[in-house]
Amino acid sequence: MHPVKLVISFAIFGTFLVFVELAHGWSRVLSPWVELSWGLVIVAILLTGLTYGLRTLRLYDYYRPVMRGRFGACLRLTLIHNLLNNLLPMRTGELSFPLLMARDFQVPPLNSVPVLLWFRLMDLHTLGFFALLALGSHVLGPVPALMLSLMWLATLPLIRRVAPFLMTRIEPWEDHYLASRVLRALEALPESPRAFWRAWGWTMGNWVVKLAVFVWVLSLFLEASAPALWLAVIAGDLTSVLPVHGVGGAGTYEAGVMAALLPFDVSAQDALAAAVNLHLFLLGSTLVAGALVPWLPATRGET
Template sequence: MTLIKPRLLAIVSWAAVLLVLGVAIAWVGPERLVAPWRSIDPMALLVALALMVASYLIRTLRITRYFPDRLAGHFWSAFRLSSWHNLMNNLLPMRSGELAFPVLMQRYYRLSPLESVPVLFWFRLLDLQAILLIGLVAGGHLLGLSDGVLGLLFALLLLAPVLAYGLRHWLHGVLCRQDGRLAQKGVTMLESLPDRPTRLLGTLFWTWANWLVKLAALGWVLAALAPVGFAAGVLGAIGGDLTTVLPVHAPGGFGTYEAGVALLLAPLVDEPRTVLAAAVNLHLFVLGTALLAAALALFIRRPSPR
């Protein structure tokens, strides 16, 4: 009975999502969905695809450089891990795909969840910071924010990793003075977080490199799919990617991703059908590249058990 309920819930969820997607496509019209792809230069689209693959490689570097002792010489197996984690994160609902990261890190490299889960949480916080900061630069004025509000938000987001770094050291000192199993687990988890400035700056560098490359690709694709400029395209792409970082995430991202794109793009485009068509097409591009990377990763051997 306990197995039937989750399966039934998954079937109902996917059925509801596909129904909503079908209604949206019928409302927009298949011709409106296909038309933008006919006008895109194939070579330029190939460049955007190459940038997306480059972002997957940079994301892999963020992992291998964070665990240099355990993942030395394992770049391509880490690429396999990162690609499948990314695909699961895109396909599974409510952030459940994030479980792939600690599971695969333990299976491939014998890293316990106490070591990998805090790092994943740290990566996600930095992802959120990068997305929001790039969004403020690309479209803060498009959203009608004043210079004062923009400056305050920018300063707070820039300081957030430094404050988290200081909080980590303070909590580590407190827990080291405590006895008990729970305190020991807390110390283990905190020790997996950046413990020196170079490690902090390293994760910040690879996070920003990843998002600058990825959002450049997605912003260009969205600008080619909708009557907006590159900055507005980046802003709309950020709306979609925010739904992949925040807890609310439908199966496959269908519906939530489009809503994120449309939320930031709708004030800039008068025609709702055009906005929805561009959001659906951008989502298909993101899922297509994720599937491609995961398919290529199948040809990479998993690391041998140590």
Template sequence: MKNEPVASQGPWIIRNAMWLGTVAIIIAYAAFIEWFWGWLSIFERWQKAGWGAAVLAIVLLLGTYVLRTWRIYDYFSAETKGRFGVLLRLVQVHNLLNVMMPLRTGEASFPLLMRREFDVPLARSTSALLVMRLFDLHALLAAAAVGKALSMYSEGYGGWVWLLWLGFLVLPAIAFRMRGQAVEMAEKILPTGGRGAKLERLVEEAAAGLPADNAAFARAWGATLINWFVKVAVLAWVLVLLCDLDLGAAFGGGLGGELSSVLPVHAPAGVGTYPAGITAGAIAFGASTKASALEALGQAAVNAHLLIIMSSLAGTALSLLVAGRRRT
């Protein structure tokens, strides 16, 4: 009988190892910030900037979550029609899991939630998620390339740098136009027989996860551009308020932080990696590397990261209320 608690303790730890590890990393990060700077000095920057600015920034970030939900609502219009509140809750839970879990493992929740709530096949929702993540990554890289093109143009490289940027910008449209050829090629190389038939159905489901037509593609791509422009602009504005960066460096900081969250490798809750991405992006776009400037930038980056976490938590809480009202 004495062995039963010990026996049950082992599986519980294994089942919750990822969450326990996440909590431990967050606690260690909080302790490091307290030891290195002190949380009081971190929050004092908001006292100088004004807490009203923090509230406004969170409201604007919440707006990007609503736009992100609309993108999926439009993408799966037949399945989600009339259930925007439920979809908003799903998107916010997925976003929170993505923020809190390491190595993009939270992404796996999206197709599972879409199947449970809207009966969308796993292959289709996974394909749609991949397309949307490629949209997100491309939009961020295109935005970052604007800064690089401006720098190269000012150094006398000529207008051809903008032609290169424009070519990169339209890559998603070119890829979408070639989707039919890609599906046909995949079907040709599939084996015949029972296994081939299963793989063919999988290819069909994956193709169904692409935008239905040119108009749907344009809406999804337009929503992506607006979403990331607003989010990066809000982060840049916050960095300007908190550490007196010039706008170009602040823009680079916002891009760096978001790129660190989109790429496959990031820490649980983005602790360490998100502020590091902001710092690296700001320096790449011309921020000062003097000790005092780096200290101010580091503290501002931590505050910007906290803002992202707070907006995710607030968005999840509000989406639960919205979904609850729609069910009654």
């Protein structure tokens, strides 16, 4: 990471710690944890663990010829990637994916990086579906929101069908950052329709579970309408695409959650406290999953 970006990341982190103390007080922010049932917290962590399994299945299924019989090693890679992604500043943890794929499965970065971009495109597309559903149900009503969301959902299969045409149009702009990323993602599209639908199914399953669990956790700290809770969780996750982050996403994640809650007449103090506690749950579940890494196989001989 560039030294300037690293300084910015730690500056955001430090500023965030001070801001929370001055605006609300860390003791008041963390006090709801004392009243929570640890049984509920454990269930939420286990359900979050299920999402790691679904993400692993997506990766394992895509690289089945290479990973066959090595699901444990694939899960290990997923958990390491997730741990670094959530804890390192500026999303530098993403760089671990091609490195781990090359080390553990001998898949070169020229192959794994486009696949990661394709996975991220599917993730963003799915988040867009749920965001439209939540916002549309609040503004337009359930039926129009569902119709609009389904129209959005249909765009991804359409992109797959017109991918060759899109690639020929994007190639002249390959020197541009965004165009090159889109082109690499399109190149990583599964060759068979069946593989495409399976990848999409794993993606949808992952986000259904993850968003539902995080909405439930957020509701433990904040009373708000369902659309507000769903949009807050989605906005927090979408902050990962920002060019600047604090260490562990501190500050930027909370800002995303708050930005979605404030238009629903949630007070700034309540929104801040709930956002901080949701982020702490995210980081805590990440660390719990990361603690499993030493117990998972890393080589073929250990499977």
